[in-house]
Amino acid sequence: MKQVIVLITFLIVLSGNFPCEAKEWYETASFYQIYPQTFLDTGVNGEKEGFGDLRGIQQKLDYIEGLGFECIWLTPIFKTSYRSFGYDIVDYKEVDSRFGTNQDLKNLIDAVHAKGMKIILDFVPNHCSSDNEFFNKSINAVEDYDDWFLWTNVTNYKDEDEKPKPSNWQRIGGPPGSAWNNIEEKPERGFFYAQFSEHMPDFNLRNENVTKYLESVMKFWLDLSIDGFRIDAISHGFEALPNEEGIYPDEDVNPAENNTSNFNHLIHTHTQDQPELFDLIYSWRKFLDDYQVEKNGEARIIMTESYSSNDVIKKYYLSADGKHEGAHLPFNFQMINKIKANSNATDFVDMVTDWLDNVVPPGKVTNWVIGNHDQERVATRFGIERVDILNTLVTMLPGTSVTYYGEEIGMEDSCAEYAETKDDPATKCDTQSTIRTSDAWHRAPMAWDNSTNGGFSSAKPWMPASDKFATVNVKAQEGVDKSHLEIHRQLLHLRKEKAFKESDKFDIKTLNTNSFAFIRELDDKNEKSYFVIINFGGSAETVDIKSKFPDLPDTITVEITGGVSEYAKDEQIYIGEEFELKKFESIVAFYNSSMNLIVSKILFMFFIIICVIVNLNF
Ligand SMILES: [Ca+2]
Ligand SMILES: [Ca+2]
Incomplete structure (x- = not known):
């Protein structure tokens, strides 16, 4: 028997094909976040009114699939009062007529599934519309x-x-x-x-009738074949209870924030991440897992939106005793919270390692997010020259990637006049502060081409298109070598390779002040492994890669580069000595260290033979 085990081990090692567990779709998926009202207006109600719709999304499925995205996340499309553009829900079980009908959604879901992709909805359990x-x-x-x-x-x-x-x-x-x-x-x-606005009252989530209703909402859309939910603002779900006299506890003043008009002027110990919240998340997870078993199908997932501290996010993943599963993908906002235009290589490496080492529990999946509908667009925040770098980072790091629509072409924020502002919080601000407090700027119409309103709609859009749409648009970049769009397409298709779906080893290190690099390596060296080099800085840097990554071969082969790089695909880069990275340069290269593997296989065989000879009991 012992000899048989040795022989099987021997053959597996020799073949280099280690058995691995099949992953669920969400563990490696690339997500595409769509803000439906600014994606494409098809005139679903007879004529175009400058408001995107579900049929518009369906029309663009070939585009989304062609880029390589594997799951679509739609921000809310339910009947709304339009004060917070969908996050103020009037009817949780009805698609808003501006977006179309429930049947339009069913058609979209079926069309997405026919392409082998997934689609998830936004779920807003903290509050509803005051018109509900x-x-x-x-x-x-x-x-x-x-x-x-x-x-x-x-x-x-x-x-x-x-x-x-x-x-x-x-x-x-x-x-x-x-x-x-x-x-x-x-x-x-x-x-x-009401945490967000008097038009959006908070639900009492301690009321079982409320949570039962919310569960019925999930079931309603699951039965329509939806693949899961992104859960909005969930850290605000519960608030501390009043004492016996009915008095609610005040929150302490934060000594680090003197500006009393800043939300962080108070420490939100009584209104965020209350203990009951986690039990609710675990109950939702169980509900979804049960649904999956009942339907004998693939995972239905939850992604939770919370900007909470690392210790709290851990509990979103898993209960402290490890008995209760939480969200499949608690959003990782570290890139948004910690990375600024002046961040250096150490900031990036610390941001990544801190999250992977201290937050994500073993066996759980991380995700990377650089933008969403609440953040300035990447090109606006970091400069257009860094778009390829950040798209490379989000797509090449381990776990899932989330791309906000338009980031694939490097779209910038819109710049509307105050009078054109539509969202509820912004319209209450004075004109000066509105310029930067409105989230609407980040939700400008998708720029498809250089026609009227970027091809989004022939009618006046609800938000004006970015004034760059004439040059920054899909049509101008499609098929153009080294355009943001084509680089993003290459990155997403590369992500489907084994090294990214199953990589066994990840290692990230600084190379110089603003340069850093990481490997995505497979134990099976018959497959390609990848090495990603990034210079986030605005000046060239000389780097000595082999001193940081001594196990890499001396020569690696270019797969994808950002727009500024002059390296061509399949070009060999010699990293055995120092070489110069251009400012804002990003390079994805592959290598195959099968020579190292042959050596290790020989050593392992030798070890086994010795073990058999001396008849060790192992
Ligand atoms: Ca429309
Ligand atoms: Ca609440």
């Missing part, structure tokens, strides 16, 4: 609905205008102010809590 019938019933204290939201008549705090409030809790969106609001016509109802 549930809130209306709650205002009127209709039986069983009176405590669907957080109501109180107890006031223990006075705001800056000496007006009594239940506590000092602040809202996030728009101008600074209390998160507690009144209904003028119903003074007897007292105050209701």
Whole structure:
């Protein structure tokens, strides 16, 4: 028997084909985030009105698939009051008529699945629209609905205008102010809590009827074949309970933030990441896992949006005792939080290693995000010359990648006049601060070509197109060597290679002040492994790669480069000595260290033979 085990081990080692566990689709998928109202307007309701729709997305599926994306995430498309563009939901089970119908969504899901891709929806459990019938019933204290939201008549705090409030809790969106609001016509109802806007009251997630309803929403869309949910603003799900006198606890003032109008002026110990939140996430995970088993199918996933600290994000993944699974993919916002235009190589390496070593539990999957509908676009934040670098980083690091629509062509933020601002928080700001506080700028129409409004719509778009659309658009870059679009396409297709789907070894190190590099290596050296070199800095740097990565071969072969690089595909780079990286240069190269493998195989065979000879009991 012992000899048989030795022989099998011997053959596996010799073949280089190590058995590996099959991965679920989400573990390596590349996600494409679409903001539907600015993607493509097809005139779903008879004529174009400058508002994108589901049929527009379906029309562009060949484009999305051709780029190599594997999953689409749609920001909310449900019946909305349009004050927060979809995040204020009036009916969770109905597609808003501007986007189309439930049947249009079903058609889109089927078309996505026919291409072998996945599609997930946004799920907004923290709050709904103040126009939602549930809130209306709650205002009127209709039986069983009176405590669907957080109501109180107890006031223990006075705001800056000496007006009594239940506590000092602040809202996030728009101008600074209390998160507690009144209904003028119903003074007897007292105050209701709304983290984001008085038009978006927070649900009382301790009410089982509310969580049962939310679960029914998930089931509704799962039954329509949706593959999962991105869960919005979930860190705000629960708030601390009032004491026996009904008094809500004030939050402590943050001594590090003197600006009282900044949300971080308070330390949000009572309104974020409350203990009950994690049990709710674990219950959703179990619900989805049960659904998967019931349907005998692939994973239905949840991605959670939380900008919380590392220790808290760990709990989003897994309970402390390891017994309860949480979100499949808690969003990793480290690139957004920690990387600035003046970040250096150490910042990048620390950001990546800290996340992988200290946050992601063993066996769990990470993800990388550089932008979304709440952030300045990459080209606006870091400069157009860094677009390829950041797209390379997001797609080549281990785990899943998330790309916000338009980043593949290096789109910039729009720059609308104040009068053209539409979102609720921004319209309440003064014109000066609006320029940078409005999220609408990051949600400009997709630039398809240089026709009217970038080809998004012949009607006036709800947000003006970026003024760069005449040159920065899909048509201008399609098929053009070293365009952002073609580089992104190459990166996404390369991601499908074994080294990225299954890589066994990842190692990232600084090379110089602004240059860093990482490897994606397979134990099976019959396959290609990859080496990614990036200079984030605005000046050339000389790097000595072999001193940091001594096991690399002296020569590696270029696969993909960013736009500034002069290296061509399949060109050999000699890294046995120092060489110069251009400013903003990024290089993805491959190598095959099968020679090293042959040596290790011989050593292993030798070890086995010795073991058999001396008849060790192993
Ligand atoms: Ca439309
Ligand atoms: Ca809440």
